[in-house]
Amino acid sequence: MNKNQTSKHHQLIIIGAGGSGLMAAVTARDMGIDAAIIERNDRVGKKVLTTGNGRCNITNESTATGTDEAVALSRKYHSNQAGFPLPVLQQFGVRKTIDHFLTLGLPLISLEDGRMYPMSLQAASVLDIFQLALDDRNVPVYFKNIVLDVIYSPNHPRFTIICQTETEEQAVYTSEYLFLCTGGLTAPKTGTDGSGYELAQRLGHTLVHPVPGIVQLKLDYPHLKELSGIKFEGWGHIIVRDDVIRSEYGEILFTDYGISGPPILQLSRKAAFQLAKEESVILSVDLMPGRTEEEVVDFLETRWGVFGHRTVADSFIGIINRKLIPILLKEAGIDQEPHLLCQDLSWKTKKKFYRLLKQWEFKVTDTNSFTNAQTTAGGIDTTELKEGTLESKLVPGLYLAGEVMDVDGDCGGYNLQWAWSSGYVAAKSLANHLSGV
Template sequence: MHHKLFIIGAGAAGLMAAVTARDMGIDTAILEGNDRIGKKILMTGDGRCNITNESTATGTDEAIALSHKYHSNQAGFPLAVLQQFGIRQTIDFFSFLGLPLTRLKEGLMYPMSLQAAAVLDIFQLALEDRNVPVYLNNKVLDVTVSKNHPRFKIKCQTETEEEVVYTSDYLLLSAGGLAGPNAGKEPPGYTLAERLGHTLIEPLPAIVQLKLQYPNMRALSTIKSQGQAHIIVNSKVICSEQGEIAFTDYGITGPPILQLSRKAAYHLARGEQVTLSVDLMPGRTEEELVEFLERLWETFGHRTVADCLVGIFNKKLVSVLLKETGLDQQPELLCQDLSMKTKGKFYRILKRWEFKVTDTNGFTNAQVTAGGIDTSELIEGTLESKLVPGLYLAGEVMDVDGDFGGYNLQWAWSSGYVAAMALAKSIQ
């Protein structure tokens, strides 16, 4: 079976590339190892699919602002892609396919139906409208390159374990990363790119929960609180985020933690000690906190410490705070009898409660993969391989990952579109 272009991987980037390439008149087909397209899309945005984030749409500076949401060993690499296809183009594209978007809090954009399945349904219809063949249950085993045409030979194994060879003049790898359903098995995109001469930068889980070392972890489980989190390495705060944090029986999660997890993962991989510091009263300076609590102790001196705190913090958290300060042995202690030493412990914990980070919660629970194919081996602005002419990459397979909040799907749409358009111009 021969097509002008084969796309390996029917995820977000591959689907975008397929629709774009076909609209440019290219004979396009998709190879997918699963039994359906876009499985990972169904998991995004808590099943609602956070398609993009409009908060960085700032007119002429949109692409620059958006590029700051991405991470790569080549820091400036994403900009040339985002300048060609950004947030506005994404919104227009989905409207063109018949999927209007709606904006929720903090600029997060979702399908109007708030169903991730709607995104897959729309892409399925778009592929059918354009007569784009999708070969499901085709696990890619190997790709060989020839100087003659057809340039690429793609060996696959079907669900019946039959081996089939497909050929194409152009190839686009969009087989994703290690996060989510692919956990525990190497995506064919990495393997194939390496076999074709490319370099793999170590993949690490990102946008993922953190595991903490703390003796009372189970007591903290299910507690949620507004707070500010800091990642500390070598006694230096390297990044901070604020918002709702949630403790679990193994560690901690919530938007601020997911945002910080990439940094934690990289420093842990280097064998460095990583500490998480949590500020449970981010709206007050340390001086304001002391003044607030001193007034509280004085006003309600006749109450027990537990009764005094229960109106401020989650009752379950109060129990842990009492244990942390040693007051669990004095449950009847009145506020008026608190020593300065014990008060100091409260102030320190509420502003700087430190935990040792032992690990991330792994690829299975990660939303995205940091690392991937080295972008220095790709042409900026086209995503064509510098090593293998006619080979293009898109999506999570390359060393680009975005912040929490729709930015990784935005990269999938942007890179899929740009690679397909560059390929079309190359053919023309």
């Protein structure tokens, strides 16, 4: 070791001071493990500051009302290995999360749709509480250390972590156990740039190709600028090979690049994976969700019959957003007939309107980037991890937690819940291993 090199040893090294890494460190120390964190930033939880519009949507209590909390909660998660999240969530679900934060000194409150936040409604409070918890437990955090390589050896010590410090000197850390809590590819400015994938792959793990999740969709449509800013309550459906593969309801927003809103964010994972497979992806939207197709036909036929003397454009006033009307006329092919009366509508044109109001289809060309995404879909293959412990099947002593693995949740606090759950379970599993349980 040269004179510019420092070296430290801990029983457990955790790479990453995001949500899962912080939870893992506090839990591990509470269970008697000598744990330390390596973090590339100058403070803990930098990405957490960006969540929940700066309020930090810690979890969601909407699944915590029944007796099968973990089962209900697990339905909010996605992975190539569908059942993988359940054993983790059974050990640390929403109720335990609420209690755990209360013991750390952070009471939570519930707002819309069961979303839970710190009582202060400030994401910074979450980080401050964690920093206090680390200080209380004397958990060292080695800030401004960029991990260059991880070397595994079957002999003591198992793991050698080589880092570059802010002064460009080299620091070497060794440990018997290693947690990868490095996040995915979202918010690269906060340090979650996918570097953990490379570390895991060097140790022999396989990467499920990551795509942006909980993100806006880009559409191939010539009138997006005219649609931009229009909001409506309705259904969105992702269609691949004429099959609807997921549907979501809520407020949908057209933008100058495509479409957004909570339902679209929920649908984006399916769209992104299908696009990555070079499949053709269609988004169908329902502008009149409160009526069936038959009811829409009856409603419009009645309206056109009563107001047959009005123009077709005027017949839609009060039913849909006024800015949508000229675009629907273009889609129906009558935009060059501004004075066409309802009584003169052809059956062929009527059928176009019925379809547009219930099944308006757009071609999805892409998603917005990881910079705009709230989570990463994909990651390290969970079939290479032990269910219920999160230890690697390939590298003894290596555990993964958080977004680095191929598990992602719906929006509404579920991705942070996975960070807390997986960080806790990894630490608990290691403690059980060390105590021979």
